[in-house]
Amino acid sequence: MSALNVSAEDVKRVKGMGFLNNKGTDNFNGRIITINGKITAAQQRCIAEAAEKFGCGEVAFTTRMTIEVPGIPYEKIEEFQKYIAKEGLVTGGTGAKVRPIVACKGTTCQYGLLDSFALAKEIHERFYEGYRQVVLPHKFKIAVGGCPNNCVKPDLNDIGIIGQRIPDFDKESCKGCKKCAIEKNCPIKAAKVVDGVLKIDEEVCNHCGRCVKNCPFDAIKDGAYGYKIYIGGRWGKKVAKGRTLSKIFLDKEEALNVIEKAILFFKEQGKAGERLSETIERIGFENVEKELLSDAILKRKGEILA
Numbered sequence: 626m627s628a629l630n631v632s633a634e635d636v637k638r639v640k641g642m643g644f645l646n647n648k649g650t651d652n653f654n655g656r657i658i659t660i661n662g663k664i665t666a667a668q669q670r671c672i673a674e675a676a677e678k679f680g681c682g683e684v685a686f687t688t689r690m691t692i693e694v695p696g697i698p699y700e701k702i703e704e705f706q707k708y709i710a711k712e713g714l715v716t717g718g719t720g721a722k723v724r725p726i727v728a729c730k731g732t733t734c735q736y737g738l739l740d741s742f743a744l745a746k747e748i749h750e751r752f753y754e755g756y757r758q759v760v761l762p763h764k765f766k767i768a769v770g771g772c773p774n775n776c777v778k779p780d781l782n783d784i785g786i787i788g789q790r791i792p793d794f795d796k797e798s799c800k801g802c803k804k805c806a807i808e809k810n811c812p813i814k815a816a817k818v819v820d821g822v823l824k825i826d827e828e829v830c831n832h833c834g835r836c837v838k839n840c841p842f843d844a845i846k847d848g849a850y851g852y853k854i855y856i857g858g859r860w861g862k863k864v865a866k867g868r869t870l871s872k873i874f875l876d877k878e879e880a881l882n883v884i885e886k887a888i889l890f891f892k893e894q895g896k897a898g899e900r901l902s903e904t905i906e907r908i909g910f911e912n913v914e915k916e917l918l919s920d921a922i923l924k925r926k927g928e929i930l931a
């Protein structure tokens with residue numbers, strides 16, 4: 626630990642509260658949780674005031690959508706927390722626990738297939754706050770993406786959840802046009818007219834939903850909204866690309882339950898110091914997927930968290 630007059634024990638203690646030592650000083654970065662990367666004007670004012678009052682007058686944004694106020698003296702930490710609490714803001718986001726949720730702007734983005742801000746808030750309440758006291762084998766990162774464009778890289782998080790829209794193609798209405806609007810506009814060339822009828826290659830289609838309502842003959846009038854889930858991604862000292870569960874979830878509750886099952890699974894099966902990707906590698910993706918698609922682990926929740 627590099628603080629000058631603060632004991633290593635206290636540096637560790639306040640780190641657990643979201644205050645990270647500014648190396649070589651007795652000052653700390655206060656890490657404020659934004660819940661889903663969106664804060665109100667009043668909250669921004671409060672953070673700016675707190676930065677001037679307790680810190681060095683600056684704020685810094687982290688890659689996981691938290692806001693850090695640097696330069697807070699050790700003895701001002703509690704006062705800082707009380708000050709930002711006026712606007713409902715809290716510090717935290719460190720440790721071998723569920724980390725702050727990252728979300729893209731899918732709620733307002735033209736490609737968004739889900740309300741990413743609302744979903745991230747729900748995940749925050751249920752799994753960041755709800756599991757705040759649960760120590761895991763390592764950190765556990767969750768990201769919410771509005772569509773398969775993956776702007777917030779959900780596949781590089783322990784769990785990534787992505788909005789989907791599955792085109793409902795009506796073969797009977799398809800005229801097998803020479804110039805097919807769907808084939809022309811599919812961004813990843815998953816759709817092609819073959820033998821006089823459109824074919825969507827399910828292995829290639831990423832369910833971006835952009836073809837829905839785009840056939841002039843109404844061959845794709847609608848598409849169900851859903852959620853794709855990646856597990857076991859990580860980015861950092863080591864890199865692993867998450868793998869998708871074979872099922873697309875049409876029910877939000879079911880998708881959220883998968884997140885809970887993954888956290889419980891990690892708590893139960895993970896070895897101290899390993900990330901979920903390593904647990905999956907050790908146990909086997911198919912076995913983990915089987916666990917996440919069944920409800921057995923939810924029945925053991927009390928036992929696992931005891």
Ligand code: SF4
Nearest residue numbers: 729734737771772776
């Ligand atoms: S992932 Fe999709 S919805 Fe989210 S910001 Fe990127 S393009 Fe928009």
Ligand code: SF4
Nearest residue numbers: 799800802805806840
């Ligand atoms: S999907 Fe529509 S545009 Fe494409 S070939 Fe069929 S009818 Fe024509």
Ligand code: SF4
Nearest residue numbers: 811830831833834836
């Ligand atoms: S959902 Fe997207 S990827 Fe799939 S066929 Fe339609 S446009 Fe192409």
